[in-house]
Amino acid sequence: MSASSAPPRPPAPLPTPVPGVLGRVASFSFRRRWSVLALWIVAVVAAATASSLWGGSFSADYTVRGSDSRAATDLLKAHFPSQAGDTIDIAVRTAGPVTAQKAEVQQLLDGIRAVPHVAAVDDPFTSPGDVSQDGRTVLTHARLDVTNPVDMPKADAQRVIDLAVAASKGGTQVAVGGQSIDQAQQGAIGSEGIGLVAAALVLLLAFGSVVAAGLPILTAVLGLGVSASLVGVVAAITATPDWSTSLASMMGIGVGIDYVLLLVSRYRENLASGREPQEAVIATAETAGRSVLIAGTTVVISMLGLFGMGLSYMRGAALATIVAVLVVMLAAATAVPAMLGVVGRRVNSLRIPFTGRSRPGSTGLWVRWSRTVQRRPVVFAALGVAVLAVLALPLSTLRFGFPDSGNVPKDRQVRQEYDMAAAAFGKGANGPLLLAAELGTKGSTASLDRLTTALRSTEGVAAVTPATASPDGTTAVLTVVPTTGPQASATEDLVKRLRHSVVPTATRGTGDTVHVGGVTASAIDSTDDVSKRLPLLVAGVVGLSMLLLLVAFRSVVVAVKAAVMNLISIAAAYGVVSLVLQGGWAGKLVGIETATPLPAFIPVLMFAILFGLSMDYEVFLLSRMREWWVRTGDNSRAVSEGLAGTGRIITAAAAIMVAVFAAFVPAPDVILKVIGVGLASAILIDATVVRMLLVPAVMQLLGTRNWWIPASWDRRLPDPHIEGRPEFHLPEEELALTAAALPGQRTERTGAAV
Incomplete structure (x- = not known):
């Protein structure tokens, strides 16, 4: 032939x-499912053991290195230890002259002296300025042997509160204040538990199945079990504020459930297309798994930006949060495939009545919505911008500063003490300035007489105590009481006037070096320092995130558009926070009754968190759009299919995240309350106005230009194939x-x- x-x-x-790395890891976890899950249980136990053995105490230094207030604090710590420790403020008001009830007041103070960690209690009858002009109120202080309020046991602080309550009888009113008292009265609200319950309800509605809804919750619990324990280890490595635990838990639960929601949804799609469970797990890892990897990396990059702020407490909070996100990413790559291997095709079992049979993939509602937006992209883009602009309007009223006892509910001891002190001694009594002086002549404070005279004649000064020398005679301290409260702009002006003119003029030629410190001055310095560093954070985080998106999506336009829209949505969230902090109708909805300043570090923290989380939803949406663009080359179809395929997921994920963050709004601590309000509102804005309105409208308008990248960049940049x-x-x-x-x-x- x-x-x-x-x-x-x-x-x-x-x-x-041959599968990629994520596919191989998923395949291994699927085949060795029980071993992988056992290792996660061991990891939870190991993390708890490590925390008990090597965990450190929470601490936070909000002073600014190199600042005038920090220099004053260092001097006080070295030469006046009693002035440097934490204090409990004690206000006593009587119906008649307080001197007539001196014995009762002394009995109260003796009882407080006997409380553990109380090193000394000032005698208001011998200390100048501690008795009000009308003779009916005394204001004195208990000096603690701990410098950080969190080191004061709540039981001991509660004993002080009980003594004050017991002494309030007849015509006598007693109230105590200070951070340790505030912490003792705050209590716990179980925000993490509330967030998990709310997330479970959303997942049940989204999936309509107990099994499918349970997988994200189980993963979040596993991740939380590891990361929450590791926060203690982080505290042993670097200064970490006590609110880092709540922040890390908040982020871990939120992103963990979101990521697993995406994975389980894609797994159900793959099963519905006829794949075997193991094939479906590998396909899920090679598609949604890549999106999770990129999304988690953007969150980590955003949090790494906080390291550039040069603030020790911010580094600790960022590191704790990064650990939580990394643990979640590891769980998504290993524990989730193992759990899917256990449930297999039973992922849709135990359906919930009346929720309907949730169909994986695109749904008619989102297809219709996508086409509606695409038919009138200019109208919807303009509508989205208008909504964001209105929300951002209150931003102009935002006032920076540190909340104090005047911003807490009126039924709390610290608020009652604050009001009593302000009424009897003036608003400035709640924020005295401490002037620490390095004496040019050892043992003599005579050189400070001229300064004392100048201070008393300075506008905005209500009272000045005589200079007191340290035991070694090298340092002296003066207390200056402003006429205005610690949050008033006039107080900030006074601090700057003292530093720039009054103190330098009065001490010229004396050899004395005087620093203006105290809690109020430290807050002013912290606000100024953070405000100067914020542009560096924004530039660094935005730049790195744009680079990551450029590599992931092979598009210059997508990277720039994502950054711009995220910045706009964050500005809108700041506007909501500003509206709430005004203390009007919006503030009362969340328990903020008075106009409250915003600590400058909160917008910084919110920016890092929100930029990362906003990128999560951007990655979820755009990865599906790019998948269809690569397959069809049709931009309109890519936008339509991308939105239709992820609309339900993003909506459910956002609802979960909003629920998790909103669970912190009832927190008695103003900082946690504001963070909860800001993050919840930002996620709601981002997932609705931005992802469901602006992004598809703008991408429809831009057409094929969405996917443009210079050819030379396309050849040289690595390609993670985020589309799968x-x-x-x-x-x-x-x-x-x-x-x-x-x-x-x-x-x-x-x-x-x-």
Whole structure:
């Protein structure tokens, strides 16, 4: 038989594609499911053990290195230890002259002296300025042997409160204040538990199945079990504020449930397309798993930006949060495939009555919404911008500063003490300035007489105590009481006037060096310092995130658009926070009754968190759009299918995140309350106005320009294939359709991405 008449040879079989790293990890976890889950249980126990053995105490230094207030604090710590420790303020008001009830007051003070950690109690009858002008109120202080309020046991602080309550009888009113008292009265609200319950309800509605809804919750609990314990280890490594635990838990629960929601949704789609469970797990890892990896990395990058702020407490909070996010990412890559291996096809079991049979993938509602937006992109883009602009309007009224006892509810001891002191001694009594002086002549405070005289004649000064020398005679301290409260702009002006003119003029030629310190001055310095560093944070985080998106989506326009929209949505969230802090109708809804300043570090923290979380939803949405763009080359279809395929997921994920963050709004601590309000409102704005309105409208307007990238960049930049690997996650018939749509591209099942 001639060669020409020989029967044709059958085509050589296509090589079996090799999964990527995520696919191989998922496959291993699926096959060794019980071993992987056992290792996670061991990790929870190991983390708890490490925390008990090596965990440190929470601490936070809000002073600014190199500042005038920090220099004053250092001097006081070195030469006046009693002035440097934490204090409890004690206000006593009587119906008649307080001197007539001196014995009762002394009995109260003796009882407080006997409380553990109380090193000394000032005698108001011998200390100048501690008795009000009308003679009916005394204001004195208990000096503690701890410098950090969190080191004062709540039981001991409660004993002080009980003594004050017991002494309030007849015509006598007693109230105590200070951070340790405030912490003792705050209590716990179990925000993490509230967030998990709310998330469970949303997941049940989204999936309609107990099994499917339970997987994200179980993953979040596993991650929380590890990360919450590791926060204690972080505290042993670097200064970490006590609110870091709540922040890390908040982030871990939120992003953990969001990521697993995306994975489980894609797994259900893959099962519905006819795959076996193991194939479905690998396909999920090669598509949604890549999105989770990129999304988690953007959150980590955003939190790393806090390290550039140069604030020790911010580094601790950032590190605790990064640990929580990394643990969640590891759980998503290993524990979730193992759990899916356990449930297999039973992922849709135990359906919830009246929730309907939730269909994986695109739904008619989101298809119709996508087409509506695409038909009138200019109208919807303008509407989105208008909504964000209105929300951002209150931002102009935002006032920076540190909340104090005057901003807490009136039924709390610290608020009652604050009001009594303000009424009897003036508003400035709640924020005295401490002037620490390095004496030019050892043992003599005579050189400070001129300063004392100048201070008493300075506008805005209500009272000045005589200078008191330290035991070694090298340092002296003066207390200056302003006429205005610690949050007033006039007090800030007074501090600057003292530093720039009054103190330098009065001490010229004396050899004395005087620093203006105290809690109020420290707050002013902290606000100024953070405000100067904020542009560096914004530039660093935005720049790195844009670079990551450029690599992931192979598009300059997508990266720039994502950064701009995230900045706009964050500004709108700041506007909501500003409205709440005004203390009007909006503030009363969340328990803020008076106009309250915003600590400058909160917008910094919120920016880092929100930029990362906003990028999560951006990655979820755009990865699906890019998947369709790569498959079809049709931008309109990519926008439509991307929104239709992720609309339900993003809505559910946002609802979960809002619920988790909103659970912190009832917190008695103003800082946690404001963080909860800001993050919850930001996620709601981002997932609705931005992701569901602005992004599809703008991408429809830009058309194919969305996916432009210089050819030289495209060749040189690494490609993580965020859209997935078609040879794994597309059925044969869809690969054929893709090949027909894009005849110039390689779609054969050889391992090359489309």
